[in-house]
Amino acid sequence: DADRQRIQLDFQQRFTDKQREVVGPLFTRAQLAIASVSAARNLSIVVDKRIIIYGGVDITKDVEGLFLSSQAINPPTATPPPSEIGFVDQTALDALPKVKAANDQMAQFQQTEKAIYDPQLAAAQQSKDAAKVQSVYQQYQKAIDDKQQSLLTPLVQATKNATADVARKKNLILVVDRADVLAGGTDITTDVQNELSK
16 A cells, blocks of 8 residues: 555656646746737736626637747736726635635534435435435435525625625726636735735
């Protein structure tokens, strides 16, 4: 087992190193291409196309063309113009002590409820009573939903309220998740964290 674990860790490290060696320069070139096209078009933010329902300027072809060209891509010299679109890093908000405590408490509750309902579910499945299986599953799901409602929903609402307050103060017309931002935008994560910590 120790050898297997050592070999697995060694393989994982070598795989990660190779991935960084092969993909790293491509990722950097893609980021530079996005930033360069964004600067040339004077765009204040670039977001993932998958979150757009309507509007915006699609720069995909321009970025692809620059990325695939043989020319070197230099970082843009100008910073993006101020953006009316903000973003929040949800992973940073999830790391706040009260949010982390609530998520940990929810995970513990789910584990406890699973230990209670699993034997009931197994017995119902063994008896081949479909109605009983459905009933046990619904009871379990209701317990989880009720706990989420009481524990997590107030935090979600507080986060939305804090984000809305910061957005209004900064005159932002829209706030998206950091994961969807490719370049530019106004980072309001710290401001939202401060509001939530009050």
